[in-house]
Structure formats: C-alpha cells, structure tokens
Amino acid sequence: MRRTMGNLPPKLHDVAHEPGLVVPAADGSALLSDHYFPLAAGDFPTVLVRSPYGRGFPWAPMYGVHLAEQGFHVVLQSCRGSGGSGGEADLWRNEAADGQATVAWLRQQPWFTGVLGTIGASYLGYVQWALALDPPPELRAMVVQVGLHDLHAFFHPGGAFSLETALTSTMGRLSQHQGMKESVRAALRLQRHMGKISRTLPLGEVYAAGLGGRVPYLEEVMAHPDPADPHWHGADAGVAAERLTVPTALITGWHDALLDQTLQQYARLGRAGCDASLLIGPWTHNSAPGGPEALTASLAWLRAHLCDDPADLRESRVRVHVGGRRTWHDLPHWPPPATDRRWYLGSGGTLRDRAPEDTAAPLSFRYDPADPTPSVGGPLLSPKAGSRDNTALEARDDVLTFTTAPLTEPLDVIGPVRAELRVTTDTGHADVFARLCDVDDRGRSVNVCDGLRRLHLTEDGPAEVTVDMSATAHRFAAGHLIRLQISGGAHPRFARNTGTGEPLTTATRLQPSEISLHHPSALALPLADADFDARGPAH
Incomplete structure (x- = not known):
C-alpha cells in the first residue's frame, strides 16, 4: 500500500x-x-x-x-x-x-x-x-x-441540479464499498450511458440505466430543489x-x-x-x-x-x-485585502472600465436545450475537471465572450469573483453561466473560475442578477487578456434548463430561450493590494 x-x-x-x-x-x-x-x-x-x-x-x-x-x-x-x-x-x-x-x-x-x-x-x-x-x-x-x-448545495449549486456530479458521486457511493472490480464496472456503465442520460427526458426515469437501477435517495434529491423544503431538514x-x-x-x-x-x-x-x-x-x-x-x-x-x-x-x-x-x-487570512474593480460588458465583445450608455442595445443570445451549451473543464468530480482550452466552446453562437485589451502589466486577482448582470429572458426560465478565462498571447483561452445561477423571472424589465463565480488566486500576465464568458448553461455538469418551468424529474418538453444582457452589466474582480508580493510569498 x-x-x-x-x-x-x-x-x-x-x-x-x-x-x-x-x-x-x-x-x-x-x-x-x-x-x-x-x-x-x-x-x-x-x-x-x-x-x-x-x-x-x-x-x-x-x-x-x-x-x-x-x-x-x-x-x-x-x-x-x-x-x-x-x-x-x-x-x-x-x-x-x-x-x-x-x-x-x-x-x-x-x-x-x-x-x-x-x-x-x-x-x-x-x-x-x-x-x-x-x-x-x-x-x-x-x-x-x-x-x-x-448536501443541498452539493446537489443544487446556484439553484440548478448538478447532474454529472450527482451521478458520479452516487455511482461511487453505490459501488466503491464493494471493491475495486465493482467500482470500475459501475464507472464504465455510467460512462456508456451518460450520453443518453444527458439527451433524453424525463430525467427522473432515464438516469437509472447509468446506475444499474433506480436510486430512491437520488430521486428524492432531484424532486426537492428548494433548500427550505422539509426534506433537507438536518442535511x-x-x-x-x-x-x-x-x-x-x-x-x-x-x-x-x-x-x-x-x-x-x-x-x-x-x-x-x-x-x-x-x-x-x-x-x-x-x-x-x-x-x-x-x-x-x-x-x-x-x-x-x-x-x-x-x-x-x-x-x-x-x-x-x-x-x-x-x-x-x-x-494571514482569507480573503486577503483586495480592491474590487469592474469591467463593463460592451458591444463587439469588449470589456472596458467604463459603462456603455444605458440606451445601448442589449446583448442577446439564444439558448436551445435541445442542443445545450456543453461543459468544458471546471470543478467536477471526474478526470475532465480543471483548466481546459475553451476555444471550441467560445466559437458557439450560444456563448457570448467579452474581452479586455492586452494587459500592459500583470494583474493579480485574489478573492471572490462575480458577474453583476441585468438580464431579461422571453420564457422567464433560464440559467446564466459565467466564466472567467485567461487568454494568452497565442489566443488560447483557459478557464479560471465560474458559476451558474438559475433564474425564474416574472418582472417586465431587466432583473438585477449576481452570478457568484467562486474564488481564485490568479495572475494575468502582461500581454494576456481577461475574458468573461456568458452562456445559458454548462451541460451535463448542470442539468439543462428546459425553459418550461416543469419539475426536473418529470419535464418532457424543451423550450428555447432568448437571453438578453442589458447595460450596465459588469465583471467584478478583486485586485490584490500593492503589497501582496511583499506580504507572503511562500518558500
């Protein structure tokens, strides 16, 4: 051993x-x-x-x-x-x-x-x-x-069901205690069925093939998305x-x-x-x-x-x-002292330190749950986790990207990151996925941190929406670019938003959504204080 x-x-x-x-x-x-x-x-x-x-x-x-x-x-x-x-x-x-x-x-x-x-x-x-x-x-x-x-936040981060993580963790819980042979067999079975699970509705039925049968506790988890539900008492x-x-x-x-x-x-x-x-x-x-x-x-x-x-x-x-x-x-503690700085989303995919006029046209994209925006890397339980090249993802029509000019000097971001958005959607039901990326001098875009928030909008005008994008400690080098991605999901990391408001386990219809970002919307980054280097390099 x-x-x-x-x-x-x-x-x-x-x-x-x-x-x-x-x-x-x-x-x-x-x-x-x-x-x-x-x-x-x-x-x-x-x-x-x-x-x-x-x-x-x-x-x-x-x-x-x-x-x-x-x-x-x-x-x-x-x-x-x-x-x-x-x-x-x-x-x-x-x-x-x-x-x-x-x-x-x-x-x-x-x-x-x-x-x-x-x-x-x-x-x-x-x-x-x-x-x-x-x-x-x-x-x-x-x-x-x-x-x-x-446990609720584990299964429903940001209000959306963490599909891939839920299936992977359940597979491990059901099989790993039975020994290595059964654990490998269960992992291969889930891998074989993951594509069908991610494409087929209703989710409350199709998932069972990937786990070798129905799992009552997982169905209970899917059926109770509200953290205030008595089901989660004591969890x-x-x-x-x-x-x-x-x-x-x-x-x-x-x-x-x-x-x-x-x-x-x-x-x-x-x-x-x-x-x-x-x-x-x-x-x-x-x-x-x-x-x-x-x-x-x-x-x-x-x-x-x-x-x-x-x-x-x-x-x-x-x-x-x-x-x-x-x-x-x-x-000495986390998070360390930092100064929030905002970069505003602009037309033409720009990120600038000044907000566009309120009269500028909103920035829109269409999310189609029949062809959901895929997940690439990030905080997963699988070997696919971590920093990955986002180039193919960012080429999709349902992913908006906003990018700064090349940095003239290094920029240290340390602490919680968030996107402060003004959002409308024609269906009232949508997810907003936001991701911070570091673009190098060859144009390769690599994910740093991200987050998703599920929306149920009822008001007529734009809703003020904050998407918490976790936290990071990351230096953007001189010559690199800061990029913000905005999309309607990251599937199958998160179960796709069907656009209908139907319950997760029984939903059978898919409704595309038009999602619009109104001005001013911004990326908020915590910039390390000037004495960050002097305070604590580890040896």
Whole structure:
C-alpha cells in the first residue's frame, strides 16, 4: 500500500492491522471498522475515519497505514449500509449519532488515550462536521479535505441540479464499498450511458440505466430543489463551524467541486474564533487529498494538536497557490485585502472600465436545450475537471465572450469573483453561466473560475442578477487578456434548463430561450493590494 501511494514520508513504525471489528451503533447496527496501529511501546493518539466508500483503496494506504506508521491509532469505519456494516444507508440522517456511538466505543478500548482527531475527504469530511455538531470532549483536531457540509448545495449549486456530479458521486457511493472490480464496472456503465442520460427526458426515469437501477435517495434529491423544503431538514451540518472550538485544517483546490463550501467553512470558523488553517492548491476534487502538500499539512496539523508537536506546522494559517505564476503564497487570512474593480460588458465583445450608455442595445443570445451549451473543464468530480482550452466552446453562437485589451502589466486577482448582470429572458426560465478565462498571447483561452445561477423571472424589465463565480488566486500576465464568458448553461455538469418551468424529474418538453444582457452589466474582480508580493510569498 505504501508503494501505491508513492509520496508518503518515511515510516516511523511498523504497523499492525485488526480488520472487521464490530462497533455497535446506538440502534444496535454493527459498524465494521479496521484498526491500524504502530507496533511500538507507548501511548498514541487516535484518528477516526468514517467512510461510505469502503475501507480499502485509497483510504487504507492514505489514512490507515500512513498515519499508523507516523504514530497514531487509526480506526477506519464503514458507514452504515456500506462495506459490510449493518443498518440502512442514508445520505445524512445517522452520521451524527453513529459518530457519537463510535466515540463511546473508543472510550472502552484499552489503547485509547482520550486524545482524538478526525480526518477525511469529500463525504468523509461531512461525517466530521456531523460529529462536530456536538463535539465530544476527546476531539482535539479535525482535518477536512475537499469536504462538504451542505448536501443541498452539493446537489443544487446556484439553484440548478448538478447532474454529472450527482451521478458520479452516487455511482461511487453505490459501488466503491464493494471493491475495486465493482467500482470500475459501475464507472464504465455510467460512462456508456451518460450520453443518453444527458439527451433524453424525463430525467427522473432515464438516469437509472447509468446506475444499474433506480436510486430512491437520488430521486428524492432531484424532486426537492428548494433548500427550505422539509426534506433537507438536518442535511446542513455547517452550523457546527459557527460555534466550534476544535482546531480545524481545511484543504481544497481551485478546481474542487466543493471549493465554495470549504471557503464557507473557513469563514464560519473565523467568526467563531476557532483556530483554523486553509490550504488551496492547483487541484481538482480527486487530486487534492493525496498530494504531497496536502499530506504534509494534514500530518503536521494532527501532530501539533494531538501530539503537542508543532515543529512542522506552518506559521501562516493560509497558503494558496497563485495560478498564472505557479507559486505558493502565505497569507494571514482569507480573503486577503483586495480592491474590487469592474469591467463593463460592451458591444463587439469588449470589456472596458467604463459603462456603455444605458440606451445601448442589449446583448442577446439564444439558448436551445435541445442542443445545450456543453461543459468544458471546471470543478467536477471526474478526470475532465480543471483548466481546459475553451476555444471550441467560445466559437458557439450560444456563448457570448467579452474581452479586455492586452494587459500592459500583470494583474493579480485574489478573492471572490462575480458577474453583476441585468438580464431579461422571453420564457422567464433560464440559467446564466459565467466564466472567467485567461487568454494568452497565442489566443488560447483557459478557464479560471465560474458559476451558474438559475433564474425564474416574472418582472417586465431587466432583473438585477449576481452570478457568484467562486474564488481564485490568479495572475494575468502582461500581454494576456481577461475574458468573461456568458452562456445559458454548462451541460451535463448542470442539468439543462428546459425553459418550461416543469419539475426536473418529470419535464418532457424543451423550450428555447432568448437571453438578453442589458447595460450596465459588469465583471467584478478583486485586485490584490500593492503589497501582496511583499506580504507572503511562500518558500
């Protein structure tokens, strides 16, 4: 397993393994757990990892073996209904209670010293927030890697259904705990059917072929797009961060599908006065947790707070990778001081610092859900994630582009990005997808960050619409151009807007939409202060 990971630090201890231990949940369900521990005399703190994706690869080498070699007891547990554990699998309703029951079991183990940490990626981060809703006194540290706290926002970001992410994550949840062979088989099946799923209605029926059958919880997710719906009661564990005192390390990537949730967690922890660190790299959701920077930061955080050994802990609490420069930057907090600057959308595809006259003609395009604007790169769960060449996408008639003149000097953008638009649509139902791109001196346009917002417009005149485009730390080099894309979707990353207002699962009709941008509409970028370079280049 060490050879599989490849970038683990030298081991300090040989490791032993107790597989298949039974941890009783509060309702008596058996939660199967593997115990990894150092073969050495002395007391060692414990790290708890809870997963619905099985206890094998990659969790066993990345957490079990690696951390036990470094001097920790590690309990790697399968969530209920997965990996041989009893009980019914559920998206969220049992995680807090099952986490507490596991801590109660730990208290009975002769090797447990009363010093506990947690670690995990993606949904393995969600279970940490669930435990932190009522943190046990033994909990001394958390490491949340590309983690989520809000399940509604995971499935319905910006109000649109995150189709590709929902199918990919559901496929993993259904198959990965059954072993590598079944996981690969399920991934290939979804890949074979994705084209048909993305072209065929109603979505509530056609999706099943890609997952080997109907999935009730996914149908419930699709049928309840409103975050205020009682269906989602208790699904957002992020309230834990508002009062947490447990030191927490957050790790994400600029192209992580859960970047926004991680930044929300950091902001909440900051308001609570909790000791928190933030590491953002040039990573996707899949590449971030196992990278050497993430592994080093995670281990340093656990050693500092569980072993009273802060020797390897970064002095600065925030470290971000600056795209375009390919350098790391240390910061005292996120976001750092910045000055908002607006570039206004103009005729002829221009981006300028002065707004056109209000009487200038609106800028319009036609979105046809029968030929939806495709998604290219960005924050996905698949290998297609990340920065990609947008040239072919921008050649489509349903994608408007607005571009600055070549920059005369470098421009550092750091912080949340947004598009401030005045929008009308003839159907009242439309999506607005906005993407920031860096265009180099060869004309290659590469995506930096983006966002989508689903609209239900009823007023006659233009609606004031802000599209939050996530956040970035990126340098636009001298001679490069800043570009803003505006389109009506990014399919199949987001389920296409049918234009009819029909419910997602049962919609059968497609209605093209005319979407118009009225003046003044603008791209708002946070520009780094003049002392950005002096304040924090990382070495």
